[in-house]
Amino acid sequence: MSKKVILLTLQTFSATGGIQKMARTLAHSLQHICQKNNWALKLLSLYDSDDDLLPQYLPAQNFKGFNKNKASFIWRTLFYTNNNDTLILSHINFAVIGLLAKLLKPKCNVWLIAHGIEVWRPLNFQKKLLLKYCDRIICVSQFTKDKLVVLHNANADKCVILNNVIDPFIKHPSTFAKPNNLLNRYGLTEANPVIFTLTRLASTEKYKGYENVITAVGGLKHQFPGIRYILSGKYDKQEGLRVKELIRKYEVSDNVLLTGFIDETELVDHFLLADLFVLPSKKEGFGIVFIEALACGLPVLCGNADGSVDAIRNGELGKAIDPDDNKELERQVAEYLTHPLTVEQRRYLQKNCLQYFSEESYINNLQQLLDN
Numbered sequence: 001m002s003k004k005v006i007l008l009t010l011q012t013f014s015a016t017g018g019i020q021k022m023a024r025t026l027a028h029s030l031q032h033i034c035q036k037n038n039w040a041l042k043l044l045s046l047y048d049s050d051d052d053l054l055p056q057y058l059p060a061q062n063f064k065g066f067n068k069n070k071a072s073f074i075w076r077t078l079f080y081t082n083n084n085d086t087l088i089l090s091h092i093n094f095a096v097i098g099l100l101a102k103l104l105k106p107k108c109n110v111w112l113i114a115h116g117i118e119v120w121r122p123l124n125f126q127k128k129l130l131l132k133y134c135d136r137i138i139c140v141s142q143f144t145k146d147k148l149v150v151l152h153n154a155n156a157d158k159c160v161i162l163n164n165v166i167d168p169f170i171k172h173p174s175t176f177a178k179p180n181n182l183l184n185r186y187g188l189t190e191a192n193p194v195i196f197t198l199t200r201l202a203s204t205e206k207y208k209g210y211e212n213v214i215t216a217v218g219g220l221k222h223q224f225p226g227i228r229y230i231l232s233g234k235y236d237k238q239e240g241l242r243v244k245e246l247i248r249k250y251e252v253s254d255n256v257l258l259t260g261f262i263d264e265t266e267l268v269d270h271f272l273l274a275d276l277f278v279l280p281s282k283k284e285g286f287g288i289v290f291i292e293a294l295a296c297g298l299p300v301l302c303g304n305a306d307g308s309v310d311a312i313r314n315g316e317l318g319k320a321i322d323p324d325d326n327k328e329l330e331r332q333v334a335e336y337l338t339h340p341l342t343v344e345q346r347r348y349l350q351k352n353c354l355q356y357f358s359e360e361s362y363i364n365n366l367q368q369l370l371d372n
Contacts, residue, residue, distance in 0.1 A: 004040040004085045013052040018288045031058040083107035095130040110134045116285020140286040141307030165362040179269040192226040193337040196274035201235035209280035216330040218250030234261040271296035276336045280323040287311045294353035297346030
């Protein structure tokens with residue numbers, strides 16, 4: 001039977017955050033499914049423009065960017081959507097559109113994707129109503145599903161766990177040597193133990209845990225004199241000043257490298273440079289960066305208070321700790337640096353990660369959901 005799938009996103013191609021990465025992979029997977037089954041697909045993006053499209057993910061005729069024109073975005077969505085179509089809302093901020101589609105086209109299948117903190121907090125009337133009347137809620141982690149059921153009384157049978165997966169266009173390394181270009185850039189040698197964090201550093205988000213890592217480095221610098229902590233990600237002025245003050249406070253100016261934004265093309269090299277990826281966050285819906293690190297054979301140390309545990313398969317692929325326990329954080333970092341993974345161990349870790357978080361498995365799970 002012919003179908004039409006419509007995917008709504010806030011941003012897909014004009015930003016590089018976790019939700020945007022998820023949206024790109026979802027779009028590419030849906031394109032594969034729809035092409036195979038001779039179904040129609042349309043991706044409508046509120047904040048992107050048409051020129052933002054990355055054509056490796058889907059053809060231009062399947063994409064429309066509205067460049068922040070909300071009225072046109074809503075009208076076009078409702079115009080495209082018919083009974084028996086599947087309308088996928090990539091964010092709960094599309095609640096009103098989902099409800100209007102359900103009202104005007106009652107047999108339209110409305111799906112909501114639930115990521116993390118956007119559904120872990122109190123919700124307004126329209127968003128609660130969407131949870132009640134949408135046909136399916138796709139949760140990126142078990143933690144997010146549990147939150148929806150407990151906080152908002154969501155129907156557990158309606159909630160389906162579909163973990164995020166690795167972008168199909170990321171090239172995974174076949175060797176694990178530290179890149180000379182980054183060793184030279186950061187003034188390092190292969191003897192320097194390197195821990196790495198990549199995240200958004202925002203003054204409004206005090207839950208990522210990198211300040212705890214800075215504290216831990218202050219306690220570890222005597223045991224590991226050459227230790228370097230590469231803290232990467234875009235930061236606002238206020239947060240940049242706060243982090244630099246922490247670096248001064250714990251006397252780790254020679255140990256912490258605050259790089260700012262790093263380009264996607266250099267992401268794999270940074271994973272190869274490091275001996276350990278550390279992000280003891282408390283509010284990750286899933287944490288795509290964890291599986292990106294694992295796919296490069298880099299061990300992961302994360303928090304145990306959010307969806308991060310799904311990314312490490314509940315301890316199979318990495319280590320989760322209490323994100324507020326700084327002593328345990330310090331102990332675990334020391335353990336990894338004392339016993340760094342061998343090349344064979346990194347290759348084994350990479351293989352296991354790709355087994356669980358490949359696009360192939362994602363496509364198969366999506367196909368089953370659409371068939372049902």
